Amino acid sequence: MLRKLISYFVLLAVVVIIVMQFFPPERTNPPVNPASTFVAVAQPPREVASVVGRACRDCHTHETVWPAYSRVWPASWLVAKDVREGRAKLNFSEWRGLTPEMTKLRMTEVCSEVTKGAMPPAYYRPMHPEARLQIEDVRALCAWPTDQP
Amino acid sequence: MQRTYIAILSAAALSMLIVTGCGKQSASSQTIDAARLRMFKPLPEVLPVKAGGPEAERVALGRMLYYDTRLSKSQTISCNNCHKLDAYGVDNLPTSVGFKQQHGDRNSPTVYNAAAHFVQFWDGRAKDVEEQAKGPMMNPVEMAMASDKQVAAVLKSMPEYVDAFKKSFPDQKDPVTLDNAGNAIGTFERKLLTPARWDKFLKGDAAALTAQEKAGFNVFYETGCETCHAGALLGANLYQKLGNVKPYPDTTDPGRFKVTKEDGDTMIFKVPSLRNVAKTAPYFHNGKVATLEDAIAQMADYQLGKKLTTEEIASIATYLQSLTGEIPAEYIKPPALPPSTPKTPKPEA
Numbered sequence: 001m002l003r004k005l006i007s008y009f010v011l012l013a014v015v016v017i018i019v020m021q022f023f024p025p026e027r028t029n030p031p032v033n034p035a036s037t038f039v040a041v042a043q044p045p046r047e048v049a050s051v052v053g054r055a056c057r058d059c060h061t062h063e064t065v066w067p068a069y070s071r072v073w074p075a076s077w078l079v080a081k082d083v084r085e086g087r088a089k090l091n092f093s094e095w096r097g098l099t100p101e102m103t104k105l106r107m108t109e110v111c112s113e114v115t116k117g118a119m120p121p122a123y124y125r126p127m128h129p130e131a132r133l134q135i136e137d138v139r140a141l142c143a144w145p146t147d148q149p
Numbered sequence: 150m151q152r153t154y155i156a157i158l159s160a161a162a163l164s165m166l167i168v169t170g171c172g173k174q175s176a177s178s179q180t181i182d183a184a185r186l187r188m189f190k191p192l193p194e195v196l197p198v199k200a201g202g203p204e205a206e207r208v209a210l211g212r213m214l215y216y217d218t219r220l221s222k223s224q225t226i227s228c229n230n231c232h233k234l235d236a237y238g239v240d241n242l243p244t245s246v247g248f249k250q251q252h253g254d255r256n257s258p259t260v261y262n263a264a265a266h267f268v269q270f271w272d273g274r275a276k277d278v279e280e281q282a283k284g285p286m287m288n289p290v291e292m293a294m295a296s297d298k299q300v301a302a303v304l305k306s307m308p309e310y311v312d313a314f315k316k317s318f319p320d321q322k323d324p325v326t327l328d329n330a331g332n333a334i335g336t337f338e339r340k341l342l343t344p345a346r347w348d349k350f351l352k353g354d355a356a357a358l359t360a361q362e363k364a365g366f367n368v369f370y371e372t373g374c375e376t377c378h379a380g381a382l383l384g385a386n387l388y389q390k391l392g393n394v395k396p397y398p399d400t401t402d403p404g405r406f407k408v409t410k411e412d413g414d415t416m417i418f419k420v421p422s423l424r425n426v427a428k429t430a431p432y433f434h435n436g437k438v439a440t441l442e443d444a445i446a447q448m449a450d451y452q453l454g455k456k457l458t459t460e461e462i463a464s465i466a467t468y469l470q471s472l473t474g475e476i477p478a479e480y481i482k483p484p485a486l487p488p489s490t491p492k493t494p495k496p497e498a
Contacts, residue, residue: 033413088394088454089373097388097417099267105188105379105386112184 020073025080027070030062036096037061042103047140052092055120055131056110059086062093067127082121104145111142178367179360185370190381191348192424192474196264196339199279201332206317209484211337213313214330216483219303221292222248224496228285228334232260234481237428237473238341243436247285248293249498254402256436261474262424264339266385271418271434272405273388279335283327297327303494304330309487341481343425343474350471358471365468368461373453382422383472389420391434394454399435424472441466 034040039049058064059082070079087093090106098106113119115138120131201207214220215234218227231245231253232238238259244252255271263269269281285291286300294300304310304325311325317333318324349357358366369375378384388405391397397416405414418434431437432444445462449455457465 036413084394084454088452089376094390096413099386101267101380102387106376108187109375112187116184 017073020077023073024071025077027064027066027076027080027083029064030093032062032093033096036094038092038095041095041098042100042145045140045144047137048144051133051137051141055128055133055137056090056092058124058128058131059083059120060090060092062087062091069127082124100145107141107145111138114138114141179364181363181366185366185375186351188375188379189347189351189383191351192262192342192344192381193265194342194344196342198336198339199277199332201329201336202316202318202320204336206313207333207336208340210310210313210317211333211335212481213310213484213486214334215337217486219489219493220286220294220300220330222294222497226292228260228282229483231257231285231291234260234341235476237261237343237425237476238263239429241430243431245291247291248289251290253288253290255434256431258421259425259429260338261341261343261476262382262385262422264335264341265382266419266422267387268419271421272408273419274408277335278338279331281331282334282338283331286327286330299494300327300330301325306490306492306494307487308490313487341477343476345424345472345474347471348474359467361464361467362471363468365464365466366471368464369468372449372455372457372461372465374448374465377420377452378423382424384420385422387420388414388417389452391416391418391451393452395451397451399437402434404434423469425474427466427470427473441469445469 038044038052044052052060064083067079069075090110095103110119114133120128120133125132198204198207215228218224218230220227226247231240231247233240238261239257243256244254245257247253258271263281264278267273269275269278270284275281275284283297286294287297304314314324314329314333318329321329346357369378377387377389380386391404400416403415405417405419406412408414426432426444427441430441430444431439432441433447438444438447442462445465446457449457
């Protein structure tokens with residue numbers, strides 16, 4: 001009985017996964033204006049630019065590297081949601097128009113998120129070893145910028 | 150049997166992932182994490198003034214000019230018509246009424262705390278309040294003066310003004326100019342600061358905010374509003390695209406594009422400060438949003454892609470009440486203005 005139930009469940013799951021493949025979420029990388037990026041506008045030190053490029057890029061820029069599993073439902077939906085929300089909250093590709101003060105305020109928040117280990121998210125790290133921050137990465141993010149009010 | 154366990158475990162794990170991914174955050178705490186407050190600063194107690202003559206003289210002159218309707222073509226409009234100092238620096242109209250009942254094309258922003266903004270106007274076309282103050286006098290749909298010479302002619306027709314300009318700018322030979330009028334008005338405006346309960350809270354008085362306001366701050370923060378509304382003014386230190394996530398439907402006003410003519414500046418506006426926001430309805434550059442609640446809901450939707458619940462909106466609105474500051478009643482008292490003379494130009498209808 002149990003075995004039958006499980007087979008039905010698995011069958012249903014397979015059907016759902018196949019059907020959902022026909023409703024892919026939006027997975028786009030809008031064009032990046034090189035003059036508008038965090039690196040171009042805020043001119044962070046090399047270490048900061050490097051950590052942001054490695055650990056934040058997929059969800060917080062328009063230069064997402066969409067992993068293979070992001071093509072398969074339900075991972076596709078979860079990844080797309082993270083990217084959508086990540087870009088809305090903080091987008092390193094759209095830094096134009098920020099004063100140095102605002103850069104500092106946003107980096108303050110970045111520092112606090114990485115310090116408490118909330119970012120990059122724990123579920124993202126296993127598949128992205130480059131996003132596992134070392135202590136010196138966290139220090140670099142928190143140490144800059146210091147010369148702003 | 151082992152396979153069954155694995156299947157059940159995987160299904161459970163998947164459900165957990167979906168639930169945690171899509172689930173709503175629990176009710177916000179009424180205590181505020183100190184790390185969150187690092188994004189905010191108290192309002193400065195004073196702002197430095199620009200170069201010029203004695204400050205007290207310039208402030209007194211600026212106050213007179215601020216209230217003087219004779220600086221408009223119809224002699225019925227002063228700065229205070231649209232930026233009412235006893236009404237949190239606004240007129241509470243979608244767009245203000247100027248010369249011949251014409252309407253401006255943008256909502257009049259509050260003059261309170263404006264001197265601390267990183268640039269002036271919705272599109273940043275003036276660098277400071279001294280430069281800004283000259284704009285409306287010359288704008289044909291606002292005060293509609295023909296030229297800087299016409300402004301100077303009006304002021305020079307009244308000996309008391311000439312005297313006040315001489316005292317305010319003693320180093321200048323011909324101090325009665327539009328530029329100096331802007332300087333004096335700006336100097337006056339640099340003291341239009343409204344410290345609020347929020348500032349007391351930031352300075353360590355935990356009781357300055359109610360429990361509901363603290364919970365509201367947490368909703369504000371968790372929604373992501375602080376991405377743009379941070380610092381001492383909760384805004385006014387960056388430009389941002391209106392419709393960051395979801396296109397804003399009213400594109401009649403392209404924002405900063407009007408100033409720079411660069412494609413990248415289409416729909417880019419200065420992020421307004423949230424100080425006194427509960428008192429400065431209606432909202433947005435077009436003044437088309439009547440209530441604070443609607444403004445919160447639309448901002449979350451267009452800028453952050455979030456549909457807030459009625460409770461979340463109400464909670465954020467409650468927090469924003471703590472940003473309503475004290476108006477400096479004594480400082481803004483309308484002064485006696487110099488009487489007109491036969492030489493003073495007559496109003497034009």
